[in-house]
Amino acid sequence: MTDTPETKPLDSTRDKPFEPVMIGFTCNWCSYRAADMAGISRMKYAPNVRLIRLMCSGRLDPTFVFKAFAGGADAVLVSGCHPGDCHYATQNYKAMRRFHLMQRVLAQMGIEPARLKLLWASAAEGQIFANEITKFVEEVRALGPLNWNTKPNAVEVPAEIPVEEVQA
Amino acid sequence: MSKPKFAMYWAASCGGCEIAVLNIHEKILDVDAAFDVVFWPVAMDAKYKDVEAMPDDSITLCLWNGGIRNDENEHMAHLLRKKAQILVAFGSCACEGCIPGLANFSSTQDMIDTAFSTITTDNPDNIRPQASYAMPEGIITIPTINPILKTLDQVVDVDYYMPGCPPESHQIAAVIDLVIAALNGKAQLPPKGATIGAGNSTVCDECPRKRNVKAIKEFNRIQLMAADPELCLLEQGIPCNGPATRSGCNARCPSAGAQCIGCYGPAEGVVDYGARLIAAFASVIDSDKPDEIDKILDGLVDPAGQFYRFNLAGSLLRASKAAQTPKIG
Amino acid sequence: MTDYLYYPGCSMESSAKAYEASVEAVCGPLGINLKEIDDWNCCGATEYLSLDTTPAYSLIARNLALAEEQANGTRTLLAACSACYLNLSKADHYMHEDKAFGKKINEALAAGGLHYDPGQLVIRHLLDVMFNEVGLDKIKEKVVKPLTGLRVASYIGCMVPRPDYNKHVSDTEHPYELDDLLKALGAEVIDFPLKTACCGGHMTQIGPDTAFELIRRLISAADEYKADALVALCPMCQMNLDAFQGQMNGYFHTNYHIPILFFTQLMGIAFGKNPEDLGFGSELVSAHEAMKRIGIQTPEPVPAKPVAKKPTGLPMPPPRVRAVQQTTGNEEAS
Amino acid sequence: MSAEEKKPKERVGVYVCHCGTNIAGVVNVGEVSKWASDNLSDEGVVVARDYKFMCSSLGQELIQKDIKEQKLTRVVVAACSPHLHEKTFRNACKGADLNPYLCELVSIREQDSWVHTDKIAATEKAKAIISGGVARVIHHEPLEPLHVPIHPATLIVGGGIAGIQAALEIADAGFPVYLVEREPSIGGHMAQFDKTFPTLDCSACILTPKMVDVGNHKNITMLTYSEVQKVDGYVGNFAVTIKKRARYIKTEDCTGCGICWEKCPKKVIDDHFEAGLGYRKAVYTPFPQAVPKYPVIDDINCTYFVKGTCKACEKFCPTNAIDFNQKDEILTVEVGNIILATGWDLFDARRVPNYGYGRLANVFTNMEFERLSNSAGPTGGNIVLRDGKTTPKSVGIVHCVGSRDKNYNNYCSAICCMQSLKFAHLVHEKTGATVYNFYIDIRTPAKAYDEFYQRIIEEGTLFVRGKVAEITDAARNPGEEGKLIVQVEDTLVGKQRRIPVDMVILSAGLEPRYDSKALAKTFGISCSADGWFIERHPKLDPVATMTEGVYIAGCVQGPKDIPASVVQGAAAAARILGKIQQKEIALEPVRATINEEQCSGCRICNTLCPFNAILFHEDRMVSEVNPALCQGCGTCVAACPAGAIAGTGFSNEQILSQIDGLLLLNLNKKEAVPAVLPQV
């Protein structure tokens, strides 16, 4: 069915101790195009970020960020057009405002604010986009896995409660 | 013909919900008339073994109030789920964790330390509760605490949700009327998973305050300012949770001059209550400069507490990193 | 009275005693209470920066740390010497802007048990505080003997208007603060084109030929504009122009005689203070003649050089609006 | 919600493209498609294939065949960027009677095979991307584009050369145009210039015929001395509110004879048309060839308005055309498209303290020089010093004043090099003075421009490469007295020079109009950080904006010279004519909608929309989105605290599911499998 040559890959991410999984949100007009530009120019960057295209960084709902962290992502990238260059005039500023507030909330939740990154990239800035992603992956690698775990192992639970002795 | 059976249980919560049920005044007589109360520890004596002895699905309506804090809560949730036909998460604690859920910000150790060794606690010998203790008479045990507080539906399947801290009495009365009517075949129960005893919109829908467009230059604390009694509180920089909080309380707090703190939880279809407020508040901050935004946000003391006061356990993130690493020393 | 932390600087104790005396004499009446930083050290002038970066900034930062420690609620740190003012604000600026650098300097300070949080102090020059905090109205109130008839060149020099990290001054090249202040005292202020040109700085010591040329430019321009005196706000400027004026004259075979005074000395005179208490007489180029002129209150009309006559030709553009203009395009539609 | 209770309700087809070896060389496409069919069946995947070139007609037919035979309800194509082939695959689905919006194209080329080298990691990432696409596509809804009719009239804001050109193009094609101009006459900056580079035509001579054409055109309604106040509506159907300022002249009676301004006793410095170098009266036309010919009374300076008496103009007007009681008029016009051609402002050279403009009399700006050299200007075309009589013997022309300078404007103003060369020529020709050009770089890239540069060198203009450090009247050396000294490093020599001249001309740069940000807000378009309006695409669509129906022409988009402005004006007109001919326009259905039941009327969303698409109904206390105005950015969707706003095409369900999908396959197989994930 496929004619892909069966060559052994040079290296595998599996061999490395920790490969962060990251979700990235891009806007349709600048940062997604920056990612396209990085691709068209064959710039190489770390494969850890999986992108989601939004029309605008202003669409970024904090729910998405929390969902990503709760779902096992080690970090989240939010990217949009440069300030002043938003294709929807000023909506990236709203993303920026939310980003600032989210970082505060995340910090209170014990998630290092550095796991949430805001990146402005214009459609022409493929190189910046690629470099920043690689840098971000390294930063997150240094932070270690987030391992968001909402089912922590409970302290030993007795199989049955001796009902006779405990009164509600 | 025997009457339908009614049960109510009090798990990790303050007990206000129980009071709220009694606060429906003479309507409580209708409950008594319509139901056989088979299990209601706060109102009548009962043993767990009596519940265990009941046939499955024998309880028609069970109101569960409180979050799941320890193994006893969890055990009872499973037990009552088995015995009840309709299990209602009653009140904010059962629905979304509420105030007890705020402990999910801290580690179990911190929570216990706070309870047993702060200066307000008279505990000179620093005695800590033990899960089990050998007495001459034998070993006694108390329930074991879970690292994080869970909502009822994180443990068992829930039929209906009734929000509020506590639910408003007029809403409780209306729900009871509805259930009785449904039992008599005179009304239809809403689809499973529905929120009952509340509105579909948010508190602003019922709020009498005047409102204009919003542009927040600074956040204020209501106790530190003379707020305009007519104008939308959020427009005055007071972080009012009303815009994101489910309606149904008749905007009780904002009408009385206090900001909504969000006890009725998220509106229909909302995945994460706090995220809605983060997005909404941040969007209307009137600045595009990072430094200035930070300065404005400094006015929002304890943002996570502001946005998740009632909803932490029920939120996407559920508990802080500290709470996820149980260690009791 | 408003409290200000005060960093006098080394010159105040030696070459600029006139400045020190006159600053003290005029601050009191204006409600400025100078709280000298206890045990301050030299700011290193421009010299230490030339040798070693980290030690130079650490030397400056020790003063900032001491000031922060002794602040007691006051945040403004005042300096009267331009070089001291710039060094203090420079250290604060870079420690703030370059976090790693700030950390490094604090590491050095820690060896002496000190610490400075960049951005904690607002570092300002005395003139800036006089103009923007005290205000000309209050200064005018104190004037009992207007300097009517004294024709002065206001000379600000380099380090107050440039680089002006915190934008305290109206312009980097033609600021109006000192002009306005001297006018408020009643003096006639010429539009001195070299208002912020260089006095020669340390070149008097390391390249006198260059220094003499720089001094000549200033002195000859002041002379050309028929100024009675040149008014400075920095000990180094004053010393270069005053003490080296004679040598400069020798070097160029000229015979200029322009006394160099501190602006506070003239403020003191206008406030009715005794000239001796203001350090008069310590200048090498005597101000005797110039001051005599107002002593007898009969200003001699001096034929002005570039005074604009009634315009007969093409109109000039109106002067620039007096505000530090930010980038354009931000203004809303009127 | 756990996996087992979720019964797949959609039938999804997954198509993995090899793109030759572009994808298949790095991503093991066979493994990926097999994985999708094996592992994503719970999500609804019924078929997964890989193919050499999905975008080929054979590849598209493959998808169409499956849609029909396998009864697919959703399609996921894993190939290149959606910006390249989204339309292709949507059309393919449409061809098989599947709503095109039920197709999702995910990029495993630009975002995967082209940017990664580790084949295993790239293959795993491709699986994750497809898993995300599948999870998302399930929540897609069938959508239809919005069709709206187009009003045939066009609004053009700004009556400079770009606006004039656009107005004539559209009007000549037979469609109505409203041309709004803030000044009393159209003409713009071009009317002020003396000569134009590189041909040295007289600016007025080539401009005035066009102005007259505009004035006489039956399809053009000129609204001079007017400003746009408000824009409502959307592409095809704008309603524009215009304030027509009172001229205090009854235009129906005025013949433009000029007796009023002859008799007016009040002389005012004309800081507009004459760049502050000449005078006009309180009742005036900006220049003799003004279109329309009617004057205006400047009510700020008019003696009657200031003191209550005078009325000299009224006394002498032969047709009784003066009306001191005229009031501003507000009118509303309906148009289908808009061109913004509001032009530029001159950089205020007083901001550069070291150049002494405003302090040193004989420092002039470029605009002042244009008037000085213009035979219709205040000196009758004599180039003289500020004293009004002395001809300069040496002139320094300073390039890049306020441009290419981070202290002022970072950009190159594009026209100054050529303009400065033109000035050098004019000075040389009219005065014979020695001319210096002080430049950083000479930029003469257009047709016949460099030849002009050569000509100026040949004429003997002296070029000094160096940004002028300061201009001073403080003489230092013999020969400098009474002169302006231009101090500069001659960088080609590596030495500081002090060059005494009689006159300095500052080539001040072009800036966005002072009110450009407000204007952008009025029209719902965006400005760059500098303040120039942003085009839809800097190369491929330089005349449209992100707001449908709003076009830009001339310097409003960025500094440019006359030919470029004319080209852009004509191009914008051509674009609009094409739209008008189509009579209606189809809009992408990516829109926000508000569920009124759930909307609490909190008004959080009301300020967030830059396109004014959100209306608040005071009566019902709910907000509503106008779908034709909405551009689909989704900011309000994200901000709605009640969750009452849904985003078509980018809904919460779609994105949350995509997150789940992307994280379904956890590359490093962490110990703790997150609780909220469906188990693999």
Added chain:
Amino acid sequence: MTEPVIVSDPPSAGPVKHEDLKLLQEVILRTPGDPGLEMCIQCGTCGGSCPSASAMDHTPRAIFAMLRAGMREDVMKSNTPWMCVSCYYCTVRCPQEIHITDVMYTLKNMSLESKVGGNSTASDFSKTFISLVENYGRSFEIGLAGFHNVKHFITRLPSMTPMAIGMLTKKGMSPFPPKRIKGMDQLKKILKRAKELEAV
């Protein structure tokens, strides 16, 4: 001129020897803050603005071009940074907002370290100044000037006498060193640590 400018190579337009391409980056890294030096567009605003350009062997702009070309030795030997009077005209006028005066300080630091050049009059003055500060915590103008001028401008001393007398009599300057500051030990510790950190 203070001293003849030392030029090691005879004037030549020949190719640059030993291009040291790390030089520019080194200067940038050693300057506090972000000096922006890589952004130089060679416009000459700095050279045009400099009041002491006439004493320099290269204009600042030329020095920046030399840094880019990796001409380490030539830059280290140049007297340009030493002639800088810290007037900051170049810094505020630079269209690329390069912190030129700060870069000059860095170049002085580097030239002293390199030991190939620097202006001995200027660097000696700085060193004398600092040795006084390091010993007393305050500077001492008269002593400094005296010491320095005896060493470097001995022939000019006669012309300086009236001024020196004036300094002592009219200005009332003390010919004795200043009183040590109380925290001299502390200051020494700080400077010692700073020097260690500088070396890192």
